[in-house]
């Protein structure tokens with residue numbers, strides 16, 4: 001069948017600069033560049049190009065420009081290019097459209113409508129270069145109060161399972177299989193060096209990464225891949241994954257081609273079989289079931305690990321979160337509409353869930369209203385792009401954030417949304433041996449620790465500007481936020497005042 | 502004096518912003534002295550205020566009624582007084598009611614009626630102190646949030662707050678404070694930036710026998726307030742000071758912490774300092790900070806917190822607002838400026854500036870007798886730093 005799809009990108013090769021070295025040919029894992037030996041010329045198959053810029057970056061003479069195909073259909077606000085092309089694709093394949101990464105739709109990004117405060121005159125700003133500035137955060141359940149011994153020299157209240165983070169930024173769940181082992185190793189090492197946590201995702205723990213288990217969140221998802229007692233007991237935190245922002249309400253599917261020998265051993269499934277994560281956890285059909293699983297995991301780890309529960313941000317998040325806390329979760333993770341994934345049906349990614357900012361504001365407020373905010377820490381994920389977003393999230397009420405896409409971009413990802421194809425030219429989202437070598441864990445670790453370091457410097461600067469020298473004084477301190485361009489209802493949900501008021 | 506409860510934060514800003522002078526003096530042997538010196542001292546820092554608020558707290562001035570809650574109430578007029586007195590009669594046993602004596606002072610304009618009452622909780626003789634106190638807090642909050650024309654600004658036993666709009670020395674003259682005697686006095690001169698000033702908004706801020714005078718702007722106000730709301734404290738006055746007072750009430754009265762520990766919650770040691778403590782202390786201070794992180798007061802402040810038998814001076818962790826400590830025999834002085842102390846006590850045994858976040862505690866239980874025991878060193882008690 002002849003495809004009716006035009007190429008998405010135009011690849012221009014400056015013939016004057018091009019030396020026919022064929023770097024772009026070997027770099028492109030989508031077969032969009034080839035060498036024509038007869039004409040001794042490198043050419044392109046533009047219909048294959050996904051715009052990942054691997055060839056652009058690696059062309060030694062900067063001969064390549066990749067840009068969006070400018071040819072356009074008749075302008076139509078309703079029938080956009082995307083709407084038309086999605087239908088073309090479906091009429092040619094007959095299947096669900098799959099995609100990777102988070103939604104690229106223009107839903108409001110509330111971070112960009114929230115502004116931070118700074119001190120002027122009535123109180124001094126604090127210079128983080130000269131004064132201590134504390135980002136240390138402890139995740140986990142806190143008691144309502146502390147009881148001292150009668151002579152006030154010791155505490156009677158034992159407080160357990162507190163997870164210390166040097167920076168309130170963690171690396172989110174990305175499973176081995178969805179991402180390459182080198183990528184996961186980079187994440188694990190960076191988290192360990194930066195004093196934060198990384199997350200196995202639902203794919204179990206590869207033996208070579210055991211040494212980073214002390215900074216690891218062990219995920220337990222509906223497929224239960226790679227879950228065994230040792231795995232749970234090695235981790236710092238055990239996380240039950242109920243949902244994911246990029247695909248609320250549906251399960252996961254790692255195609256058999258990606259289930260190599262190593263992946264199969266880590267996931268504890270036969271090589272080459274599809275790894276199917278059911279949509280719900282089949283032992284959790286209700287809140288009391290969640291409670292049972294939480295306590296089963298607490299039992300399995302002898303009450304030495306905080307149990308985290310991750311949900312996608314959906315309409316009733318506040319009520320659900322309150323139930324999760326009452327069910328015994330020590331940490332709740334909210335993954336917003338813009339959260340990413342290795343593979344998801346496009347229609348779900350782009351239409352289901354709510355923005356993380358609103359979910360966070362609603363959940364924090366609800367837990368405070370019910371007097372149980374101290375019973376669980378709140379971690380948010382899904383669309384955190386920079387340290388400004390992190391700082392605003394904390395002011396709205398988060399204890400910490402998870403980053404995923406931002407971390408992958410640090411490693412090379414250009415957000416081409418082809419993660420589901422297994423062909424990631426940057427060697428991140430693939431198990432193809434040739435491609436995975438493109439990530440060198442030494443360099444990857446450095447790129448990630450650099451990113452975390454620069455964000456923490458920036459957060460300290462913003463805190464100092466607000467006249468605050470400890471992150472806990474910002475957490476939930478919404479008076480340091482103002483909204484611009486928001487409706488009264490949105491302001492009310494966010495619990496912030498309009499700028500100028 | 503209209504709508505007493507609404508006027509404090511006139512423009513509905515995040516909170517009331519003000520700066521100030523503060524002074525506190527205590528005879529740790531318990532001997533009572535008149536207000537003459539503290540009036541002189543606070544007047545010496547006249548320029549730190551702008552005449553929109555001044556006030557004093559005195560402890561030990563009603564020994565004859567030491568078992569009675571001494572309510573001091575501002576009224577709009579006599580009708581509002583009559584209405585509120587019916588309420589008080591309903592909920593309390595009233596030993597005595599009288600107008601607080603005043604002295605016409607040229608700069609004190611349109612003062613409210615100020616009355617005082619010596620009260621006991623009705624039927625409360627057999628209940629525990631904490632229950633009686635809770636009852637009083639509840640009633641004070643009830644009056645102050647509901648009654649539009651009455652405001653309880655002092656509610657402790659054997660102590661009183663006198664405050665209003667004016668410079669502190671004018672307020673002192675108006676309330677004839679030279680005639681009272683107490684063993685512990687604190688004073689405050691206010692410089693509000695975003696409120697026209699109203700009588701109830703002046704410092705000291707009081708609940709039960711706790712008083713707070715405060716200089717500073719707390720950048721953590723938003724979260725301190727949200728945290729306290731979870732425990733039923735409604736911060737209706739929208740001032741930092743109110744937050745400090747409620748925090749202390751929660752920590753001292755409800756959670757049972759001594760002042761040394763409370764200081765380490767409000768101005769928590771740095772994590773790096775905690776990590777250098779001996780094992781047991783480390784655990785204790787880490788736990789306190791983990792649990793009470795939302796009560797850390799961040800941003801510049803100096804407070805003098807007082808209650809029966811104890812006066813505490815405390816600054817923020819990096820001391821962004823001034824505090825000077827002076828001692829002479831059994832006297833402890835706390836002030837924004839050293840000159841104010843020297844004015845009333847030129848030959849101090851010792852004058853010093855405490856470290857940021859280090860509480861200076863004067864207590865009847867540990868009187869200062871000689872220079873050697875100078876100020877009770879909180880470090881030696883908590884093993885801090």
Ligand code: SF4
Nearest residue numbers: 028049050052053055
């Ligand atoms: S490497 Fe990426 S940008 Fe370059 S041709 Fe291939 S798909 Fe297109």
Ligand code: SF4
Nearest residue numbers: 413416417418419424
């Ligand atoms: S991980 Fe790879 S495939 Fe996925 S968006 Fe990034 S570069 Fe593209």
